[in-house]
Amino acid sequence: SPAASDRPKVGVGVLLFKGENVLVGKRKGSHGSGTFALPGGHLELGESFEQCAIREVLEETGVQIRDPVFAYATNTVFNATTHYVTIFMRVDVEPGVEAKLMEPDKCEGWTWVPWDSIPEPMFEPLLALKESRYQPFG
Ligand code: 8DG
Ligand code: MG
Ligand code: MG
DSSP states (O other), X not given: OOOGGGSOEEEEEEEEEETTXXXXXXXXXXXXXXXXXXXXXXXXXXXXXXXXXXXXXXXXXXOOOOOOEEEEEEEEEEXXXXXXXXXXXXXXXXXXXXXXXXXXXXXXXXXXXXXXXOOSSBOHHXXXXXXXXXXXXX
């Protein structure tokens, strides 16, 4: 059987909605470089999905979110050695909330865009979410 290190990993992507706009940023410096993705990262040992979402959003955007809610899950095989299960968590933020570029080595910049106008190319798990049955507005 394959080594445990070759098994799928768990990523958490966070849907931050400000009205009908969602926060996305262009990835930089790792796999999926140049693609638009949600804030997020790896689930760490012992973490809940909610804790991971809160931590990653704070680390990457400086925004303190509360009570993110499970939205959807996708299964993405990037290549023979990179396979992620992505847990998407959703939270709605106030109109005044702004995202700061906290990790400029990992992201080109954050931008709020309508759900139907996320720029391409999209990071594969986000594309899979877009092509799924998930409907953010009812
Ligand atoms: P970390 O390793 O410090 O925890 O996280 P990071 O430095 O923020 O890594 P990341 O590349 O942003 O996220 C870790 C992995 O999570 C990424 O390589 C693939 C996976 N991942 C998904 N879906 C999503 C998503 O929607 N957004 C983000 N940012 N990562 C995702 O599978
Ligand atoms: Mg990240
Ligand atoms: Mg991170």
